[in-house]
Amino acid sequence: MDIQVAISQDFLTSIVKLPKAQQKKVNQFVSKFRNAPLATGINYEKINDAANPDMRSVRIDQSYRGIVLKPQQGSVYILLWVDHHDDAYEWARRHQCKIHPKTGVIQLYATEVKAGSIHQHKDEKFHIEPEPIEQQLSPLFENYNSQQLIELGLPEEFTEQVKALQSMELLAAFSEKLPNDAYEALYFLADGIPYEEVLEDYRSNVAEDVDTDDFAAALAREGSKRRFVVVDDEDLEQMLDAPLEKWRVFLHPSQRKLVERDWNGPVRVLGGAGTGKTVAAIHRAKWLSSQLPEVSNKKILFTTFTKNLASDISEHLEQICSHAELSNIETINIDSWVHKFLKRNSYNYDIVYPGDTNPKRVSSWQKALDNKSASLDLSDHFYEEEWKLVIQEQSITEKSEYIRAKRTGRGTRLNRKERLLAWSVFEEYLLQLNHKKIKEMPDAMRDCIAIIDSKNIKPIYSSVIVDEGQDMGSQAYELIRRLVAEDKNDIFIVGDGHQRIYRNKVVLGRCGINIIGRSRKLRVNYRTTEETKQLAVSVLSNVPVDDLDNGEDTSKGYISLMHGEMPEIIVKNNFIEEADAVVERIEQLEAAGAKLRDMCVVARTKSIRDAFGNALSKAGIKTYEVMANGIDRRHQDGVRLATMHRVKGLEFQNVFIVGVNKNTLPLRNFKSDDPVELREHEMSERSLLHVAMTRAMRSLTISTHGVLSEFFRKNNDLGTGAEV
Ligand SMILES: Nc1ncnc2c1ncn2[C@@H]1O[C@H](COP(=O)(O)OP(=O)(O)OP(=O)(O)O)[C@@H](O)[C@H]1O
Numbered sequence: 001m002d003i004q005v006a007i008s009q010d011f012l013t014s015i016v017k018l019p020k021a022q023q024k025k026v027n028q029f030v031s032k033f034r035n036a037p038l039a040t041g042i043n044y045e046k047i048n049d050a051a052n053p054d055m056r057s058v059r060i061d062q063s064y065r066g067i068v069l070k071p072q073q074g075s076v077y078i079l080l081w082v083d084h085h086d087d088a089y090e091w092a093r094r095h096q097c098k099i100h101p102k103t104g105v106i107q108l109y110a111t112e113v114k115a116g117s118i119h120q121h122k123d124e125k126f127h128i129e130p131e132p133i134e135q136q137l138s139p140l141f142e143n144y145n146s147q148q149l150i151e152l153g154l155p156e157e158f159t160e161q162v163k164a165l166q167s168m169e170l171l172a173a174f175s176e177k178l179p180n181d182a183y184e185a186l187y188f189l190a191d192g193i194p195y196e197e198v199l200e201d202y203r204s205n206v207a208e209d210v211d212t213d214d215f216a217a218a219l220a221r222e223g224s225k226r227r228f229v230v231v232d233d234e235d236l237e238q239m240l241d242a243p244l245e246k247w248r249v250f251l252h253p254s255q256r257k258l259v260e261r262d263w264n265g266p267v268r269v270l271g272g273a274g275t276g277k278t279v280a281a282i283h284r285a286k287w288l289s290s291q292l293p294e295v296s297n298k299k300i301l302f303t304t305f306t307k308n309l310a311s312d313i314s315e316h317l318e319q320i321c322s323h324a325e326l327s328n329i330e331t332i333n334i335d336s337w338v339h340k341f342l343k344r345n346s347y348n349y350d351i352v353y354p355g356d357t358n359p360k361r362v363s364s365w366q367k368a369l370d371n372k373s374a375s376l377d378l379s380d381h382f383y384e385e386e387w388k389l390v391i392q393e394q395s396i397t398e399k400s401e402y403i404r405a406k407r408t409g410r411g412t413r414l415n416r417k418e419r420l421l422a423w424s425v426f427e428e429y430l431l432q433l434n435h436k437k438i439k440e441m442p443d444a445m446r447d448c449i450a451i452i453d454s455k456n457i458k459p460i461y462s463s464v465i466v467d468e469g470q471d472m473g474s475q476a477y478e479l480i481r482r483l484v485a486e487d488k489n490d491i492f493i494v495g496d497g498h499q500r501i502y503r504n505k506v507v508l509g510r511c512g513i514n515i516i517g518r519s520r521k522l523r524v525n526y527r528t529t530e531e532t533k534q535l536a537v538s539v540l541s542n543v544p545v546d547d548l549d550n551g552e553d554t555s556k557g558y559i560s561l562m563h564g565e566m567p568e569i570i571v572k573n574n575f576i577e578e579a580d581a582v583v584e585r586i587e588q589l590e591a592a593g594a595k596l597r598d599m600c601v602v603a604r605t606k607s608i609r610d611a612f613g614n615a616l617s618k619a620g621i622k623t624y625e626v627m628a629n630g631i632d633r634r635h636q637d638g639v640r641l642a643t644m645h646r647v648k649g650l651e652f653q654n655v656f657i658v659g660v661n662k663n664t665l666p667l668r669n670f671k672s673d674d675p676v677e678l679r680e681h682e683m684s685e686r687s688l689l690h691v692a693m694t695r696a697m698r699s700l701t702i703s704t705h706g707v708l709s710e711f712f713r714k715n716n717d718l719g720t721g722a723e724v
Pocket of ligand 1: 246247250251252255271272273274275276277278279280496499525526527648649650651694
């Protein structure tokens with residue numbers, strides 16, 4: 001029988017905790033072990049009172065031991081942990097590793113549950129006081145019997161304790177004892193996801209009766225692959241080289257289900273911040289590329305909204321793809337793609353963005369505003385929005401089209417006469433753009449489509465992958481539709497309406513992208529702690545969020561498995577005090593071993609960012625600005641400085657969101673009394689803050705001087721009032 005050697009994620013985590021010299025020895029041991037787990041030099045020792053009698057210790061050197069699971073049946077060896085001799089033995093006594101009898105997944109979890117330990121365990125990361133008896137709530141899972149909970153993957157020994165839990169907080173505190181899959185399933189159930197849906201996700205690939213001794217079969221199940229991998233020599237070297245980069249090997253089953261399969265048409269994947277959408281998209285690109293014939297005239301296009309995210313994605317693809325796979329993938333942000341394509345087709349226009357600071361565009365717009373009718377009481381901001389959301393969006397070039405145009409979602413109503421008067425502004429702008437030979441990006445995208453159609457250019461890609469899909473406008477999607485023939489695996493879109501910061505609302509179905517029956521959701525946040533996630537979600541309370549296809553999305557069933565400190569909110573009297581407090585925190589973190597380059601100071605405006613940049617420099621702290629279209633040179637030291645728009649898609653260990661003042665968030669950069677415009681503006685400002693908060697991996701600090709932004713007040717009702 002073939003010998004199989006598998007490694008658990010925890011084993012890699014435990015390597016990272018060892019001193020460097022020991023790490024090298026472990027790597028050498030693992031390479032040897034992988035090739036010959038039965039070689040005479042491997043000293044297997046039985047461990048007295050190990051939680052699982054099939055656990056053995058193996059000798060790394062005089063002081064260090066590895067823990068291996070060697071099940072009785074088959075020829076499977078699973079490396080579980082490595083540590084100093086006594087600690088390794090203690091670990092083996094406190095951890096169970098077995099196959100769940102219902103889901104068939106290999107679960108690894110702590111076994112020791114002392115009486116009352118939810119409140120007293122020494123590793124406890126947060127305190128939860130029991131509710132006073134008279135106020136006790138009813139149990140979270142009172143509507144389910146033990147068997148139903150076991151079906152979801154709960155180990156039988158925990159059923160009584162789980163059934164007694166009365167709040168999400170107590171469930172979270174108990175999670176340290178549970179296998180991750182069981183905790184997720186219970187959390188989703190408690191958060192309102194229907195039982196059948198949770199069952200479908202957590203028992204999906206077990207049709208047969210589970211043989212709880214057959215580890216070879218269990219290792220092949222999707223649920224096990226999130227934590228265990230059977231290694232071949234190639235994988236092993238990569239894993240040991242970068243043991244912390246778990247995303248390269250251990251996909252969550254919900255991610256894996258998206259990646260390695262044919263889809264019968266376009267797919268849309270939603271998921272809150274940090275749920276591994278980009279990771280799934282990167283693995284998808286690799287898989288699709290590996291499916292292409294050796295000599296192929298088609299490629300995979302991986303596109304996204306911003307340039308710095310595209311360069312991040314390229315770097316990640318390089319980490320997991322072979323040379324051949326990489327050569328079939330073109331990674332580029334959509335605007336750069338448009339520029340390149342038009343240049344190749346001798347396009348003779350400068351491309352600008354609606355509302356940007358390009359001098360030619362600004363002067364054109366000023367000339368257009370000179371034509372405002374005195375009899376219409378509409379602000380400049382109104383005209384800007386009308387241009388962007390009605391005229392540009394619907395590609396209107398004639399007065400008659402504007403009279404008939406749909407103005408869905410616009411607050412101020414305009415009758416026919418008012419539209420005729422307003423049109424003079426837009427007519428002049430169109431003339432100016434034409435005269436100065438400039439085009440706005442949405443028009444440039446339409447021109448790409450016109451060129452493709454007129455020259456009858458055949459689709460050049462076999463698949464298109466879109467990241468940050470919530471920020472692409474309808475013209476971008478119409479263009480993407482032309483770039484790939486309607487076929488299996490044609491389009492794969494990942495996005496999150498909660499993070500929309502460019503107000504490009506889209507309905508995929510209207511752009512020729514039919515996702516019906518191929519829509520999925522990722523729910524497990526791998527980036528931020530649960531504490532940060534909860535605060536970040538709270539700033540979006542009551543914000544209606546769409547699903548990119550005219551439906552609604554929610555934050556229900558969105559979980560972070562990591563816990564940490566509560567985000568800190570610092571309120572000071574003036575800028576100097578606020579800056580001093582931020583400097584002090586940065587210095588504390590650095591003294592505790594954090595690297596400056598893993599910290600980011602984020603501000604709503606460039607001027608606040610620069611003011612903090614100066615304050616940090618004055619305090620002798622090196623800084624590095626995250627540029628709009630730049631690549632973050634990770635080896636360069638310095639605290640990252642960025643505006644909220646620049647941190648989209650990125651992540652940092654420690655995030656400081658500064659200047660979160662009443663007058664800065666929401667930024668009141670225009671005058672309007674239109675309730676719909678104000679509401680839309682507030683929604684995108686909340687999303688911006690949400691995006692910035694969800695960049696934090698370890699710690700989040702929010703600071704202000706004066707009055708803190710109203711976004712941290714609970715239950716802000718946004719109201720409505722739109723033209724329909
Ligand atoms: N299966 C996984 N195992 C370990 N880490 C993972 C996994 N999937 C994602 N991650 C990590 O979680 C973090 C977030 O992943 P990713 O950037 O793909 O999320 P996202 O959903 O695209 O986030 P956002 O929408 O906020 O930009 C990254 O640090 C990534 O490496």
